[in-house]
Amino acid sequence: MTKLKRSFDLIVIGAGSGGLAAAKKAASYGASVAIVEGDLVGGTCVIRGCVPKKLLVCGSSLLESISCAPHYGFEIENLKIKSEVLLANVRKEVGRLNELHENFLNKANVELVKGWGEFENSNCVVIKNRKNGEILNKLYGEKILIAVGGRPKRPRIPGASLGWTSDDMFLLKNFPNEITIVGAGYIACEFSCILKGLGVEVTQLVRGDRLLKGFDLELSSALTEEMQSKGINLKFGENVSSIRGITGSLIIRTSLDKELHSNGLLFATGREPYLEGLKLEQAGVEIIDNKIKVDNKSKTNISNIFAIGDVTNRINLTPVAIDEGRSFADRNYGESNRQVNYELIPYAVFSQPEIASVGMTEEKASQLIGKDNITVYRSIFRPLSKSIPKQGSKCILKLIVDSNSNKVLGCHMIGESASEIIQMASVSLMLGAKKSDFDNTMALHPTIAEEFVTMR
């Protein structure tokens, strides 16, 4: 391959959500931009995260709909789950999205440079083939943006390499019959529900005493009950301490000195920045706690090097990385001085049922302004779609209100369409809505979301 030496206004390292957004926006302002990627274009979200995960949720959640179908007069016989078909179709869709993103880059006039980038100095990135170390390219950038994202973490225990991470789950030909999942966060809860819905026997080991720390306790307790009622074996206060065996037949020793036999184990124990191979030290970029330290303009300690997304010491979510990327481009190549608004970020866990949330939880508000200064409104009901089958999860909707100012501090929900509803509710919280504004909003009937404007 020809070795080229070329200069760009901007080199973006990493073609994930944040990097793609920054590269396209900078190019739209007329900057010459190269984006470096060693893997498929799209990053964690598109290739091995949010998108394929949500597709698996769509497949897996059909089981609940199908179980309701006879109550609506449908006869379904010989129900068979072929997870291998679902997994293959998800991979096909990911392949399509990868091509789509490559085309978007082409249209945006951004040069895609395939290979893995490493810093030679603060203006030069060497592009290598990681398999054989061959230098494929050498690029010079006036500015360099690091957007390499993160990778799943494995605990340091004997036999840890026998376990899977979420990255591996999307590459499996088929799911195992039985799985042990470690963790209580987003990925653990989402995968427990996905796999249970696809007929896998799931044991989830949680080292603490609850699921989804940081989310509203009432909602996470409701999710615990729902997951248990689906047959997910949740074990609290228990962790994995070692694994032995071979792929497909594992023996898991737990912190309570018990042994579990499982066909597979998924570590959903958090993620960390993917700094490996970047040689940041050659550019002098400062790292704190294994994350790149940036200021409120995404600038590192080196004046022409910036970082966005999961590699930084900020909030690790796709829409945040995209906005960090776009606002970086606006500030450096456009005319706006726009900063990212980190307040009131909506969150969703695509468990079954979904949990979604914006603003303060009841616990946080009690801590910050005192239990006596907040009013909690809630509505608990079975949605209309489940009223004939008389089965399936209930919805819980909660509003946390400042009793003195009447301002809505938080809006939380578990149940059908929670993520869609909370996305729209977050607009009203951004506008500083009061409980009286919710009360004065006409209900749209019969919906689930109307309960948010009819709570008294």
Ligand code: NDP
């Ligand atoms: P989370 O940070 O959500 O949860 C990590 C879980 O692993 C916690 O329950 C933690 O326990 C537990 N844990 C950590 N270390 C160990 C250990 N050594 N042994 C046992 N348990 C351990 O991480 P995830 O991996 O689920 O997700 C990573 C990130 O990806 C999320 O924080 C989020 O930013 C993003 N994400 C977002 C999604 C969404 O928006 N829907 C979906 C998936 C991922 P403890 O609570 O006790 O610390």
